Amino acid sequence: MNTESxxxxxxxxxxxxxxxxxxxxxxGAWAPGAFITITRVRMTPDLAIARVYLSFLNTKQAKDDLANIKSHANEIRYKLGARIKNQARIVPHLEFFLDDTNEYVEHMDKLFDEISKEPRQPE
Structure with a gap:
């Protein structure tokens, strides 16, 4: 497993x-009506690329919102650069990904509920 420094x-x-x-x-400009949470950011060892994982709440079209955010990645990178200009030499290239951890947890909960409802076999 690759660990980060x-x-x-x-x-x-x-x-x-x-x-x-x-x-x-x-x-709201990039994903109207959606509440966006940055769940995780992973950096490459040279700090040139930031992989940003987003979680969307209050929306049904998370994939469409993600595509819209990806299309505005340069604008977002520019605005980020204005904020971190005194903290970093370079502004990393941003790659956005959908964090589907919540969906996975809900799916697993449903499976466990189904398993717990099944009748037990006699031993």
């Missing part, structure tokens, strides 16, 4: 916080 983790935290504030203020 402290430097990568620290920079990912900065990116996550600043992107979170950016999406809170301006996310």
């Amino acid at each position: 402290k430097r990568q983790q620290r920079f990912a935290g900065v990116i996550q916080q600043d992107l979170g504030e950016l999406f809170q203020r301006e996310g």
Whole structure:
């Protein structure tokens, strides 16, 4: 398993916080009506690429909203650069991914509920 260095983790935290504030203020322009949460940011070892995982609440078309955000990636990167210009030498390229952890948890909960409802076999 590939572990991230402290430097990568620290920079990912900065990116996550600043992107979170950016999406809170301006996310409605890219995904109208959706509440967007940045669940995780992973940095490449050279800090040139940030893989940003987004979770969408209050929307039925999360994939469409994600596609819209991807199409505005350069604009988002520019606005992020204005925020972190004093903290980083380069502004990383942003790659956005859908974080479907909540859907996976709900699916697993349903499976466990179905299993618990099945009659037990005598031993």
